[in-house]
Amino acid sequence: MKKLYFKICLYVSLLLPIVSCDDFIDPAPENILGKDDIYYRPNLAQGLLINAYLRIPTNGWSFSEMATDDAVSNDLTNGYLNMATGQWASNSNPVDRWTSAQSAIQYINVVLEEIDEVNFSEIPSVNQMFSDRIKGEAYGLRALFMYYLLQAHGGVAGGELLGIPINLQSQNVSSDFNQPRSTFEQCMDQLYTDVDQALALLPMDYQNINDEALVPAQYRELGAKASDYNRAFGDDAIQLLSGRIALAVKAQAALLAASPAFNLSSDQSKWAEAAEYSGDILTDIGGLSGMDPQGHTWYANTSEIDNIGGGANPREILWRTTIGDANNSLEAQNFPPTLFGEGLVNPTQNLVEAFPMASGYPIGDPASGYLAEAPYQGRDPRLQAFIVVNGSTAGASNKVIDTAQDSETNDGLNKVESSTRTGYYLRKLLRQDVNLDPVSNSQQRHIQPRIRYTEIFLIYAEAANEAWGPTAMGNYSFSAYDVIKAIRQRAGIGLSNGDPYLESIKGDQEAMRNLIRNERRLELSFEGFRFWDLRRWDLSLTETAKGIRIMNDSDYAVINVENRVYADYMIYGPVPYSEILKFAALQQNSGW
Template structure:
């Protein structure tokens, strides 16, 4: 069944980029062009698509900092001058900032131009002759959502931003364009108010799916509102004393001076409203029963395939908001060589470090360093796979102890040397692919820029039907790369409830346990009670906070969530000041291959929590202040 009534896939952006370029290239200061854009419904709708065209692509590795500008992915040295790796290494700068979404440079879209186009649309849509009132109000709601989303994207990156609520006239004075930043609280409240306005006017589902595919609906806006409020309530923006002395040119404090617990209550309410709204139109976690396979497979294989499908299944009832643009690129960079091609159809360089492999739970659903049964101290030693391991590790072959006895998401999301790879041209789990990645083997180094430097690959990002054609090119099955999905909301809600209560209770456990149950795990309380060295951890607020955070890092891995979560939790300075490690992948002998190697020692300081504003922008507008430390 196709659940595209609420799954938004942005086919129309690429369509109108190619077919209606004259309108996507509108220069708003050209009054004649603006007047032409609103002469009739057809032209006005094309201008609406212009407003949509500034949406940042979540799956483009050089355009989304959340994919590779943190500690979740690492690249070969020859690729480390690209946008994400440059930031991850600590080489961000103020002259030409990477991912400059303020001005639209170095992988960033010009979001203030997008906001200006939204303002122009809102100023002019009432003048379109004969436009039906219902359509007009729906369009306004869509554009108010986009305007809110663009402000939020900037706010999450830069902290204090300039709220742009009107389209300045071409005759505006110099002083009018030299505006000051608004405070963080002003910006958040502005975004929330815009989202409320949008939610009231948006439809619950698309009325004409074929014509409107890609348009925003009420559940999407509610889900993003929940994300906004979770960010607002989190430590980076709620009671962060590091920024208490930061003021604008008028002497106004740019950050809230004290912690406000009520923000978690607002966030929890928004999460529950978003969950109810999404479930009300048919959204649900993508389960093993939803994965349809024409061949008889082992139950373990089916669960692994379904867990991959929670991200890469195109008509996925869990994804509330997704984007199809560029998923072929991320698959090309993430997929290992499954056999010995004569040419190189995949790059294989989007590589999770060792810490990501260690992050996933044991098969008992607790952290591997807490599991009373997991051989944590010997996790880097070598073990031979038995028949009992055959659905995860090639039988009779050796790999690290770390790769045995892990939760199913570990095997669904990651691949590794001697790991089993089902699908992608092998339709029976009795005859899967096996990853061979030691020196000289087919998944090892093909070129100096095209291999996994860590010895792991993010299988989660590869559609199970993507294949290599004739050994020469990747035939990718595109999918809607998630911006937000239902599991996101469940874990947000659990987190917000835990923060607003004095101690966790069944309501806190309920929503995290739904995500765990889908992954084949027992609930939090049961798992910790039976297998953890710290069985009472889920009974305290602090312990449950750690559990929820790790659950989010696992469940949302490789989708961009980790990057922003570590920032809003103020934990990036801990994670990003630890060495990036991997296996010694250039070695041939098994004992040498499984030696841990330090790939890089990144550096992260307080200034790195917020993006720098380009120096040229500060010259153009002296009223702006550079972010702290830059």
Template sequence: MKLINNILAIALSAFSLVGCDSFLEDEIEFTSEEEVVTSESRSRGIINDIYTDYSFDEFTRDFNADYLTDNAVRRSGETNNTNLNWRPTSSHPYDNIWAKSYDNIRRVYEYIDLVHATGLPYFPSEAMSDESDNIVRRYYGEAFFLKAWAEWELLKIYGGPDADGNMLGFPIVNGILEDEDYNSLSRNTYDECVDQILEDLQVAIDNLPLDYTSTDIGFSSTETGRASGLAAYALKAKVALFAASPAFNPDNDITKWELAAEYAHDMIEINGGLKTLQAINNSRENNPDHLWRLRDFRTDNSLEKSLYPPTLYGQGNINPSQNLVDVFPDSRGYPISDAASSFDALTPYASRDIRFYKSIFYNADQCYNQETCDNYGSLEIFTGGEDNFGGFIGDIGTRTGYYLKKFLNDLDFDPSATDNPLTTNFRVYVQLGLTEVYLGYAEAVIEAYGQAETAPAGLNYSARDALARVRLRAGLFSDPYLTSIQSDVNLFKELLKNERRIELCFTGERFHDLRRWKEINNIENIKGTKITKEEDGSFTYEEIDVEERAYEEKNYYLPLPYSELLLNTNLKQNQGW
């Protein structure tokens, strides 16, 4: 009875969800246990409800994670997270992952035991039995993908060595446990956790469609956003990449890099080969590069209100660093520090990589996604300007000289508007994307085989091939810099890491990349720019210090939550905490 009551509580919340033109649109409420486990399609709301844990809140969490890197600072000031005054007993961006992940694993098994295992059909009509069976099978695959995703988050956040140097993951759970059983579990080894995730993903692959492009009921584009076979393949590659990385592969077992390359290669091949990436568009609903992505509501401008500069009616809450701005190359792909670069310190924002213009609001910017146009009035981030501190809005202003543009919709920038205009554009937040698969493949190949120009035996693409596709989307149809460094392994690795930083900024990935590469303790302090407008209308730029970063080697790993250690004395804390 206790178990049935648990599932009833879950179902009640699931069936009251109101989604955005998606599979999450459920407005039915149930009041009896019997109905929950005998109501065909409606009982699948148990799985639908898990998706809501991976929704709009991910923006905030991942933005907070970038504050822990050299990419950005928070406009309102330094926090305990950024000056490293956090401990297992205090808050950090991932302090709820342990509880949330195990809760979702429990819900997966409640669905399997109480709904799937009973043979409950999706459609009651005998005439639709084939369609019903296909959808039931799809939900089973979704359940295992969501379980694997919860396990992946546990491993990504909490994986690390104990005091004796044993590389540990999380306690593996394959069923529903009572509290007393759960609180007696021990952490499995890191490799055992990897194997468990891969096993669950294989079940997902065996039961899910590759994508949602069919016209069949339950497999059309209206289901986009659900777990798919392609998403499962992509997650396999990502799990393997982390497992091969220095922080979790201290002996540099090359076979782990080879496996990561193989899994990424499998995903690329199953997707039809090394395809050209689609143009960057965070409001495109049917972008095939988005292998698994989250949804945000339409007719909502909360992100714009939070992030736009003051004269565009925003609060400017996220301030990208000068450090990040400096890694965007010039328009021909050369690092701005390279002798062949066209970069000019007197006009630092001219002729830069097109991704810069899509990602960062800068002084004198007046174009939403390219270098020149007049979408809105020229931003005044210079000292005394309207977009500087205390200008258009009192007590609001950037600490670095920049505001974040990435992810935002292009609204009606009307300076006479009395309120922020609303957007009815869709908003997509990618959790697993083709760009990341290409970058992961290039990294695994260069680490496993030590060269970038030639495809290794058994694989169809070189590391250069994959990286070139990513840079091609940035408009680098001719890429002389990539060509010039492709035979130098160290320079190629440096460029690859730089491309990851650009492509994945403000997705939370840099924090984890720095940890897995064992480089987080070497990152630079945060820099910004002070801009002065001269009498002739030109600008001068002075680099300024904004925030310090002072990581230690223990920060390669994150601490297990202190509350969990109190509940379960069998759990071993990560080394250094």
């Protein structure tokens, strides 16, 4: 058992912000944690894992859409703006995950090495359950961070698709850090192994039980009662990584591995794997009947958000961050100027044009009925639910927002620094019952998902369409077509006419592929997906970001707002330049 000074320093540096000085010295002549204390203070062991949780990228909104064709920033110093306009480099990378994720894995490996020696309880069954739960969490988290590292840094180097160096042991001052990158396939195999190990240790969901017969046999044999089980695996553990969350990570990673940029051999079996992993999760919630009717407005379901308690999740959300105190920071960042906001994220005309008509037809289809002189009439209801367009009302006061170039307010196109550059403002994610007026300022609770069930439905739709075609079901009771139809109906599309556009393409795999990708673009907009999706699909990142210039309430003109400057090799992100300088064994992805 390694009990090196390096590890003790690690424990101390991590846990000083978490526990008080009195917790460390009991008493002690110096403010230094004894090297054996972790074995008798289980809160310290759990604190190591908390550090990994705190490094999950989806703990906060990134708005990486501002580096794509979906949005621009009105902050001309914004890192995504700089990235998208030609300044993305291996030593200047706003989407870098290397250091943070590798650090998380280091903490996870320490936990896995030491956890069997930690004394959680004098009751053997309780001690074993806590140990198993934390090990299961650790394996699941290590798989999660592997996924994020492959997404951000996997790529082709020397003609081979590579991942990251695989580290399954904690590193110390005597470790050999100069390790080559493993292949992408080896990394995926390790990810799947970690998920399987997590599933062997974790319940599918954390919940209290009141029947001794429900205690798993291996713990009953140690004498565990229902109350003992609840201590480790009950309601108090909700929002920790569970078996169901581990399965979702497996589905996310499988979709990445099946996608064109990471599936160089075009192996169709990888699509089938992604469909099966996601399909199993969906079957467990009842298939299409498990789809939340309000899942597309999860951020605006204010009564639901305000009344969440006890770690519970809304029906739409599989995993979320902790709901904190009421605040208005997201609104302050993104409300239009007349609502006292900074208007930071400006949706593009490109994205607006991706919303179909309420009839289901794309706006470019001759049957759509789209009117260029009244571009927001008769559209997919999600358009004005997600985006503030000219004439929309917004905020607690239901103020009419005038985004025209000849607007008499600062909400108009390019009026002031905090004005829109595209003719649009963000609505999605924002609580409209927030008031930023200094005289009558108000705050509200917000919810931030890490994984939504809509994402799992869309993973299944994409993978099933590629593996089996639009209407085939594999071993499930629903097809890609069925999922997309349900998502569109939920949004209010085709309710009066049966969605004839969808019906016309349900036998065409390529047309269905394009529709699925578009539905993913809309449903997951501003949640940090578009940048990564374009890259894994091996699609161009260079579509010019556009806006709309409105004059005299009737003259609509599409304008170019911001060029996108990306080279072809940028479908793969770089290994950090600092790491390449330090370690000769590391290969940089081609082009960087």
